[in-house]
Amino acid sequence: MSATAMNPTSRAAALSRMATEELDLLVVGGGVTGAGIVLDAVTRGLRVGIVEGQDWASGTSSRSSKLLHGGLRYLQALDFKLVNEALHERELLLATLAPHLGKPVSFLYPLTKKYIERPYVAAGITLYDVMARLGAKATSPFHRHHTLAGVQKLFPDVRPDVMVGAIQYWDGRVDDARLTLTLVRTAVEYGALAANRVRVTDFVKTNGRVSGAEVTDLESGEDFTVKAKHVIAAAGVWTEATQDLAEAQGGLKVLASKGIHIVVPKERLNGEVGFILQTEKSVLFIIPWERYWVIGTTDTPYEQDYVHPVASQADIDYVIDHANVVLQKPISRDDVIGTWAGLRPLLQPATKGDGTASTKVSREHTVTEAAPGLVTIAGGKLTTYRVMAEDAVDFALGEAQAKAKPSQTKKTPLLGAAGYSALSAQAETLGREFGWDATRVNHLLNRYGSEINTLMALCREQEDLAKPVEHAPDYLRVEFAYGCTHEGALHLEDLLVNRTRLTYEIADSGLAALPEIAALAADKLGWDDARRDAEIAAYTARVEAERDAATQPDDAAAAQARSAAAEVVDAVN
Ligand SMILES: Cc1cc2nc3c(=O)[nH]c(=O)nc-3n(C[C@H](O)[C@H](O)[C@H](O)COP(=O)(O)OP(=O)(O)OC[C@H]3O[C@@H](n4cnc5c(N)ncnc54)[C@H](O)[C@@H]3O)c2cc1C
Secondary structure, eight states, X not given: OOTTOBSHHHHHHHHHHHHHSOXXXXXXXXSXXXXXXXXXXXXXXXXXXXXXXXXXXXXXXXXXXXXXXXXXXXXXXXXXXXXXXXXXXXXXXXXXXXXXXXXXXXXXXXXXSSSSHHHHHHHHHHHHHHHHHTTSOOSSOOOEEEEHHHHHHHOTTBOGGGOSEXXXXXXXXXXXXXXXXXXXXXXXXXXXXEEESEEEEEEEEETTEEEEEEEEETTXXXXXXEEEEEEEEOOGGGHHHHHHHTTOSSOOOEEEXXXXXXXXXXXXXXXXXXXXXXOSSSEEEEEEOXXXXXXXXXXXXXXXXXXXXXXXXXXXXXXXXXXXXXXSSOOOGGGOXXXXXXXXXXXXXXXXXXXXXXXGSOOSXXXXXXXXXXXXXXXXXXXXXXXXXXXXXXXXXXXXXXXXXXXXXXXXXXTTOTTHHHHHXXXXXXXXXXXXXXXXXXXXXXXXXXXXXXXXXXXXXXXXXXXXXXXXXXXXXXXXXXXXXXXXXXXXXXXXXXXXXXXXXXXXXXXXXXXXXXXXXXXHHTOXXXXXXXXXXXXXXXXXXXHHHTTSSSHHHHHHHHTTSXXXXXXXX
């Protein structure tokens, strides 16, 4: 088994080492920020561990718009520093760090008025394109101007009476949960200790300074202490709750703002590019993925359960209504095959606001020492995780140590990146022995990069793994097996929610494929029949609760409906 394999055995080994060895750094929270921090720290030569209370990326980092972008709207707000930093990170990810996971994607910015609007918008997008190219090799084309006829060629289903033309510009797209998971696996490759479903319940202090954490392994129910010279919490919307565990006097104030997305089948909209649309409060994206469209998002203050935010009827209607502004054949509720909701961890200004103006709060990140020995970091974006990680580790180490052990992540490609372009060039022939066509091989390359070699080796050992899953044929059986043996999946829901995204990608949320996937997981994870049935029941209950929530009028009713499904660890263990 390769050094990067994450599974129950490697998890148990990591936990036993965390319980017995003193770490240089313990990272709390396995979203993209924590995952970035653990990779940054381990590649500086530190002994590092990371614990995540749910599955990897289950917080906001699996629930974003999945764009690697500078953010045109931040440019409108004249936030040049944020845009510039994010554009550089976008280019670094697309070109070097994760070319297998990140892909360029283009959007049309509609122009509604003749003559006056075009030069103004073009100036902004030119600045955006130029910033992305400063000191970096461009991964995508410079923006292009289109008349209405040009727009109709790129997106035949556009409503012709709502725009006079458009400007096409490029950004990036990434599966946020897979990016996070790949960061953790890359860190493990370099020697980091990593365990999901391990929650920090308290901090331990030595002479008033945080010197470790009390944790609970939610799979076994066992409690133990992890000792560490430094602790960094990257807890997203749970930042204040984490600081409270340390009885921190200072620290960050974080506001939660909900954003939802809907998923519509690819064939429902005739078009090959996306749209960025202005809304009253923010922007709405229509984003093309290979097999579907993702449309969102919303931006509303949120006060319900943070663990399972869900889309309500009102959220879905809002997104449909705003997308329909540019669609000739309007979409309806019946076209929506999936949804997800996420919570933005928005840093509040020093004085707490009244919770109603979340759109005005800065997207930039802040790192601080919340209590002696406990560093917290929050804010920022998926796109800028690497800079956030570098800042957090620099801060925790202090100037002298940070200088002696500088960050290496700018030049550390993620697992699967090395060899990706050569393998892509072989897409026509690479999967011939298994009867895979180039589309299938590209699907694998874009999820695993050069780790495709490991998946092929597994198929050679066990022939049936090379076949598609009967009721989810876009995925091969080996992907679910590999999810258990190499990607740290502990439950059926881990395979359908974050390793693949079947939960929102197909209309039945993967329910018809459950028996086949559960049998694969049972084989790889050693489940008996009772455990397998409990896993199936837990995922089914989750899907039903989310569907019920999506028919509820508001956040409170939707959260109530979602709460009908128990936590998977409670349902099956
Ligand atoms: C709707 C929406 C759209 C977005 N779109 C984009 C986009 O297109 N591009 C972009 O760049 N950014 C985007 N973002 C922002 C981006 O998603 C977030 O900034 C980022 O995911 C935050 O990551 P994080 O690791 O800080 O937080 P999280 O992903 O929430 O991670 C925090 C983790 O800490 C864990 N945790 C908390 N307490 C404990 C504890 N006591 N013990 C153990 N673990 C604990 C949680 O379980 C959680 O997994 C979007 C955000 C939203 C909500």
